Amino acid sequence: MTTVEPAGQPLAAVRESGAGRRAHSIGPPLAVVFLLLVGVVALFPDLVGGNPEAVDPADAFLDPSAEHLFGTDQLGRDVLTRVVHGAGASLALGLGATALAAVVGIVWGLAAGLGGRFVDEAAMRLADILLSVPTILLALLVVAVLGPGGPSVAIAIAVSLSPGFARVVRVQTLVVDRTGYVQSATALGLRRRSVVGRHIVPNVLPPMLVLATMNIGASIIAGASLSFLGLGPEASSSEWGSLLSQARNYLQDAWAPAVFPGLAVVLTVISISVIGRELRIRFEGRYDR
Numbered sequence: 001m002t003t004v005e006p007a008g009q010p011l012a013a014v015r016e017s018g019a020g021r022r023a024h025s026i027g028p029p030l031a032v033v034f035l036l037l038v039g040v041v042a043l044f045p046d047l048v049g050g051n052p053e054a055v056d057p058a059d060a061f062l063d064p065s066a067e068h069l070f071g072t073d074q075l076g077r078d079v080l081t082r083v084v085h086g087a088g089a090s091l092a093l094g095l096g097a098t099a100l101a102a103v104v105g106i107v108w109g110l111a112a113g114l115g116g117r118f119v120d121e122a123a124m125r126l127a128d129i130l131l132s133v134p135t136i137l138l139a140l141l142v143v144a145v146l147g148p149g150g151p152s153v154a155i156a157i158a159v160s161l162s163p164g165f166a167r168v169v170r171v172q173t174l175v176v177d178r179t180g181y182v183q184s185a186t187a188l189g190l191r192r193r194s195v196v197g198r199h200i201v202p203n204v205l206p207p208m209l210v211l212a213t214m215n216i217g218a219s220i221i222a223g224a225s226l227s228f229l230g231l232g233p234e235a236s237s238s239e240w241g242s243l244l245s246q247a248r249n250y251l252q253d254a255w256a257p258a259v260f261p262g263l264a265v266v267l268t269v270i271s272i273s274v275i276g277r278e279l280r281i282r283f284e285g286r287y288d289r
Contacts, residue, residue, distance in 0.1 A: 028278045031271035038268055042087040052077065052085040052238045061254040071256030073247065079257050083264050086238035090265070093150060093232075093239070094220035097157035101219075102212050104158060105165020110204070112166065113173025114196065124170065127163035135160040139222055140231070148231040150239075157222045161215050168211055172204045210283050213276035217269035224265050240265050 041048050056076035064071045070079035112123035130138065135157075142156035176182060177200060185195050226232050227241030228248075240261045247257035 028274055031274040034267060034271045035275070038087055038091065038264075038271075041084045042091050045081075045085045045088060048080070048084045050078075050081060052082040054078070054081075061250070063254070064256055070260045071254060073257040074250050074253070079243075079260050082238045082243055083240070083260055086240045086243055086261065087264070089150070089233060089237060089239040090220055090223065090241070090268075093154055093157075093223040094216045097154040097219040097223065098161065098212050098216045100154060100158035101161035101215065102165055102208055104162040106169050106204070106208065108162060108166035109169025109171075110173055110196070110201070112170040113177065114200075120170070123166065127166050130160070130163045131167075133160075135218070135222060136225055139226060140229075143226060143231045150233045153223055153226045153232050156226070157219050160222070161219065164215070165208065165211060168207060169204055172207055173200060176200050176203045207283065210276060210279045213272065213279055217272040217276070220265065220269055220272075 045052075054077060056072075059068070059072050059076035060074055062068050062072040062076075068078050068080065070083060073079055073082070108123060108127070112120045112127075115123070133141075138160040139153070139156035142159050143152050146152040146155060182195060182199050185199060186192070190198075223232060224239070224241030224244065227237070227239050228245045230245060232241060233239050243261035244258055244265075247254075247261070251258055
């Protein structure tokens, strides 16, 4: 049987305009709804669960049920309550690390793009060195210097992510600095500080929104990984990586304490990635609803 393609429009394009657009239209709203739900429970965890440290040894390792939707852990603590209370710590870690990385990267990239050849070379070679080290290894090195804990983990993740921001900002700065309106403003005698503040920075920041959104998911994963290794918040914390670390020794006794925190990480990161991809597509103008 022969497939007939519409004249002047390849079959792949038809599929992209049909099924592809339906996928685009469905994915982002679901991701937004899920992230809104996570945000609400992160801000108001008591709406869903009570005390995450309430211990009841008689109810240890219960499977999911109507009374305990996510089951219980080795101490009889409700897993749903602990996952809900851990959302705030995980999101705060991801958002804080990304915000810090963005601020450092923007300053770094602007200095490289506007500071002349010597500053540019030094800044970019430093970025190349940091980018050559795997993110988790660089973060481990920073935590080893600063010591374990939530703030140290946030700084460690920011150090590993900031070179990526710096490279993007530097390229955008060089492009904008060569545009006609910037050249005209300089020719008219406008101070360099005013040119940077009025024309360069406002045109450099929009791409950072897309990059920052994508990096929030990476920050959450990195934070959960470091917490899993015992380098994040205190061991009793309900942060998702810490919950996974606490549950790993009891996988033969119960699956729920490990599965549900892991699902929380996966679904949150996927939702953030979907929104980041949608922002990138819209920013690049490649897809118009």
